[in-house]
Amino acid sequence: MNDGPGDRAAPTRPPRPAVTTTVGLLAVVAVAGRTGPPGTALLLGPIASVGALCIGRVAGLDADDLGLGRRTWRTGAAWGVGCAAAVAACYAAAAAIPAVRPAFHDARYGLDPGAAARTAFLVVPLGTVLFEEVAFRGVLWGLVHAAKGPGWATSVSSVLFGLWHVLPSLRLNRVNPAVAGLVGTGRAGQATAVAGAVAFTAVAGVVLCELRRRSGSLWAPFGAHWGTNGLGVLVTAGLSR
Numbered sequence: 404m405n406d407g408p409g410d411r412a413a414p415t416r417p418p419r420p421a422v423t424t425t426v427g428l429l430a431v432v433a434v435a436g437r438t439g440p441p442g443t444a445l446l447l448g449p450i451a452s453v454g455a456l457c458i459g460r461v462a463g464l465d466a467d468d469l470g471l472g473r474r475t476w477r478t479g480a481a482w483g484v485g486c487a488a489a490v491a492a493c494y495a496a497a498a499a500i501p502a503v504r505p506a507f508h509d510a511r512y513g514l515d516p517g518a519a520a521r522t523a524f525l526v527v528p529l530g531t532v533l534f535e536e537v538a539f540r541g542v543l544w545g546l547v548h549a550a551k552g553p554g555w556a557t558s559v560s561s562v563l564f565g566l567w568h569v570l571p572s573l574r575l576n577r578v579n580p581a582v583a584g585l586v587g588t589g590r591a592g593q594a595t596a597v598a599g600a601v602a603f604t605a606v607a608g609v610v611l612c613e614l615r616r617r618s619g620s621l622w623a624p625f626g627a628h629w630g631t632n633g634l635g636v637l638v639t640a641g642l643s644r
Contacts, residue, residue: 418462418463418547418549418550421459421462422543424458425458425538425542425543425546426543428451428454428455428458428538429563429567431451432447432448432451432534433567433570435447437571444526445525445526445529445530447530448529448531449529451534451538452534452537452538455534455538455541455542456541456542458542459545459546462546462549463549464546464549467619468545468548468549469537469541469542469545469621470540470541470544470545470619470621471541472620474619475618475620476620476622478618478620479618479619479620479621479622479623480620480622482614482617482618482620482622482623483622483624483625483626483627484626486614486623486624486626486630487626487627487629487630487634488630489630490627490634491634494634494635494638498642505584506581507635507638507639507642508579508580508581508639508642508643509639511578514636514640514643515640516640518640519637519640519641520637522633522636523633523634523636524633527629527632528629528633532625532628532629532632532633533625535564535567536624536625536628539560539567539608539611539612540611540615540621541615543559543560544557544560544615544616547559547560553616556612557608557609557612560608560612561605561606561608561609562605562608564605564607565601565602565604565608566605567604568601569600569601571600572596572597572600572601573593573597575597576588576592576595576596577593586599610627614627
């Protein structure tokens with residue numbers, strides 16, 4: 404693995420308690436986001452992000468270790484914009500193919516234009532992407548990197564990122580017709596859909612970690628992550644009308 408800006412020397416303080424605390428925070432946010440009233444994620448995302456950053460700072464990580472150093476802002480932002488643009492191009496190409504369009508159909512995102520815009524530009528970046536990037540690619544990655552290096556950091560972060568998507572994918576085979584057609588709508592189909600979602604997002608986590616490592620900045624995975632989720636909402640809403 405070639406060195407990137409994210410491979411700078413890390414603090415030597417043992418990060419295990421901080422890793423455990425961060426995982427505990429992830430569990431609380433995951434459950435609260437699924438069981439709380441509407442708008443919980445939008446409120447909790449920024450608050451939990453601050454909490455995760457505090458865990459990292461107390462454990463000895465600085466801004467560079469967390470992917471927030473000023474020296475990499477421009478590079479990270481450029482990577483992030485480029486990744487979002489690449490995702491937009493892929494979505495546009497896919498949406499132009501009639502056989503692929505059913506993959507975008509999702510009962511959760513058949514929204515009117517106003518609701519779709521609010522979801523894509525407010526709920527997704529603040530309620531989803533912000534906390535996930537800070538927690539998985541910022542704090543967790545930085546903590547494990549401090550003890551084990553970038554390979555372990557990417558592996559741990561990505562596996563946990565995949566498991567993080569168990570709860571959101573429990574209804575996947577019922578709200579997405581394409582998934583339902585592949586795996587069915589019963590319990591076995593649900594288990595298959597969840598396993599597939601966990602595997603897919605774990606692989607996506609590896610890509611996002613590599614963007615963070617190579618750029619040294621959270622802006623790079625943030626752009627790719629928002630492009631995938633936020634633009635996905637807009638495309639789904641557009642094709643559902």
